[in-house]
Amino acid sequence: NAGVTQTPKFRILKIGQSMTLQCTQDMNHNYMYWYRQDPGMGLKLIYYSVGAGITDKGEVPNGYNVSRSTTEDFPLRLELAAPSQTSVYFCASRRQGSFFGQGTRLTVV
Amino acid sequence: DQQVKQNSPSLSVQEGRISILNCDYTNSMFDYFLWYKKYPAEGPTFLISISSIKDKNEDGRFTVFLNKSAKHLSLHIVPSQPGDSAVYFCAASGGSGGGADGLTFGKGTHLIIQP
Numbered sequence: 001n002a003g004v005t006q007t008p009k010f011r012i013l014k015i016g017q018s019m020t021l022q023c024t025q026d027m028n029h030n031y032m033y034w035y036r037q038d039p040g041m042g043l044k045l046i047y048y049s050v051g052a053g054i055t056d057k058g059e060v061p062n063g064y065n066v067s068r069s070t071t072e073d074f075p076l077r078l079e080l081a082a083p084s085q086t087s088v089y090f091c092a093s094r095r096q097g098s099f100f101g102q103g104t105r106l107t108v109v
Numbered sequence: 110d111q112q113v114k115q116n117s118p119s120l121s122v123q124e125g126r127i128s129i130l131n132c133d134y135t136n137s138m139f140d141y142f143l144w145y146k147k148y149p150a151e152g153p154t155f156l157i158s159i160s161s162i163k164d165k166n167e168d169g170r171f172t173v174f175l176n177k178s179a180k181h182l183s184l185h186i187v188p189s190q191p192g193d194s195a196v197y198f199c200a201a202s203g204g205s206g207g208g209a210d211g212l213t214f215g216k217g218t219h220l221i222i223q224p
Contacts, residue, residue, distance in 0.1 A: 004152070033211045042113070042198060042214030043153070050209050058211055090152050097143055097155030098212060 002026050006091050006101035013081040013108045021076040021104050023091030031094040032074040033058075034066065036087040037103075043090060049074055081108045112136045113201050115215035123223050128186040130218050132199030135180065140203035143212065144173060144184045147196045157184070161203075186220075194222045 007022045025032065030051045035043035045058030049068040063085055065077040074093075078085060086108045092098040114133045122128045130144075140161040145153035159166040159173045159182065166173050172185045186193055196219050200212040 031209060035211075035214075040118075040216065042115075042200075042216045043212070044214070045211040048209070048211045056210065092152075097158055098153075099155065100145075100152030102152050103150070 004091055004093055004099050004101040006089075006104050008104060009102065010105045011107070013078070013106065015081060015083065015108060017081050018077070018079050019081070019106075021078075021089055021091070021106075023074045023076065023101060024072050025074075025091075025093040025099070026072065027093060027095070027099065028071060029093035029095055029099075030071065032068065033092045033094065033098065034064070034074070034076045035090045035092065036060065037090065038087050046076065046089075078106075083108050110135075111215070112139075113199055113213050113215040115197075115199055115218050117218050118216070119219040119221065121221045121223055122189050124191060125188045128184075128189045128193065128220055128222070130184040130186075130197050130199075130220065132182045132184075132215055133180055134182075134201055136201070136203075136213070137180070138203050139201040139213075141201065142173070142175060142182050143200045143202075144171075145198040145200060146193075147198060147217070153198055156197075189220075189222045191222050191224065194220060196220070 004025045033048045034046040047066040049055045089104045091101045143158040144156040147153045175182045196217045199215040
C-alpha cells in the first residue's frame with residue numbers, strides 16, 4: 001500500500017499565481033484532511049472531508065479551496081497565491097490515527 | 110489561544126534513559142489524544158493514542174498517560190534510543206465536530222537522544 005501520496009514535493013509560486021496540491025490515498029478512508037505547518041508551529045487544519053462530496057472548513061481556510069469527488073482524492077487549490085501561504089502542506093487520511101503524506105513545501109515569492 | 114500546549118520546545122535525554130514528553134490541553138471536549146513523531150522532510154507518523162475513558166495506554170517502549178482532571182498527558186519512552194530523536198507532536202480530537210473535523214496540534218517538542 002502506498003498510503004497517502006502528495007504531489008508535488010516542492011514548488012515555488014509567484015504572487016497571484018494559482019496551483020493545485022494533489023493528495024490521494026489507497027486505504028479507503030472516508031476522512032481526509034489538509035494541514036499547513038509554519039516554522040516552529042504545530043499543524044493547523046485548513047479543510048477536511050468526511051466523505052466524497054462533503055467538505056468543510058477548518059481553522060485556517062482563507063485563500064484555499066478543496067473538492068472531494070472520489071474517496072481517494074482530495075486536492076487543495078490556491079487561487080491567488082500570497083506570501084503568507086508559504087508553508088509546508090500535509091494531507092492526511094484517518095481511521096483511528098491519521099496517516100500523513102510526506103508534505104509539499106510551498107514558497108510564494 | 111492554543112488549545113494544545115507543549116511547553117518544552119526541546120528535550121535532551123541520554124540513550125537508555127527515560128524520555129518524558131508533556132502536553133497540556135484546555136478544551137474539556139477533547140476525548141481522544143494522539144502522539145506523532147516527525148523526522149525532517151517527512152510527514153508526521155502516528156505513534157500512540159489514548160481515549161479519554163482510559164488513563165494509560167502502552168505499546169512497546171511507548172506509554173501515554175492521561176490525567177483528565179489536570180488536562181495533562183505525557184508520553185514516556187523507555188529505554189530511549191538514538192532513532193527516537195525527532196520532533197514529537199501532541200494532538201487532540203473531539204469537541205463539537207466529534208473528531209471528524211481533524212486534529213488540534215501542539216507546537217511540538219524536539220527530542221534529542223544523546224549517546
